[in-house]
């Protein structure tokens with residue numbers, strides 16, 4: 001059974017339940033990106049991200065949002081952590097994009113709309129959410145791409161439950177066993 005976390009901004013009554021799922025693609029050194037962009041082109045992994053997250057919510061940091069360069073993640077509820085106004089927000093269908101400087105408010109916004117929040121990067125947000133994640137979907141891309149930003153160390157409470165070859169990458173599923 002997947003452990004679910006409860007969130008409430010006031011620490012009182014809990015209103016929603018949501019599963020926290022991390023999703024990332026890394027190279028052989030656990031690299032995430034180089035000079036602000038993802039340095040590989042693996043269509044199979046992009047398709048995996050889309051199919052996994054479709055109809056659910058995604059949580060990302062402001063720099064990852066900017067790396068989308070105006071691309072809208074259609075069919076997903078997108079919460080962006082930032083202390084400033086987002087550029088390019090008007091392209092998103094009304095009500096599908098939310099920006100907040102507060103993590104709990106962002107998680108509540110997601111929980112009101114979806115069963116799962118997919119933590120979608122970047123490095124800062126993976127670090128922020130690792131201890132609260134129920135599971136991790138990791139796409140391993142073969143090779144060293146000279147990345148300068150890295151995925152955090154996976155804590156010992158995560159167990160590797162699945163590792164299988166996919167189209168252009170190796171897919172791993174890790175489960176947080178700490179509250180199983």
Ligand SMILES: NC(=O)c1ccc[n+]([C@@H]2O[C@H](COP(=O)([O-])OP(=O)(O)OC[C@H]3O[C@@H](n4cnc5c(N)ncnc54)[C@H](OP(=O)(O)O)[C@@H]3O)[C@@H](O)[C@H]2O)c1
Pocket residue numbers: 023024025026031032033034035036037038060061062063064065067081082083084100101102103120121122123124125126128149
């Ligand atoms: N390989 C992959 O799967 C993958 C996935 C996603 C992203 N990436 C890459 O990751 C890179 C970006 O990662 P990054 O670590 O530099 O940045 P990031 O995590 O995307 O965003 C960092 C920003 O998020 C906001 N933030 C962080 N913690 C916060 C908190 N506790 N409360 C409120 N706001 C908070 C801040 O925005 P403000 O400064 O606006 O306040 C901060 O500058 C990009 O190059 C992207 O291509 C790779």
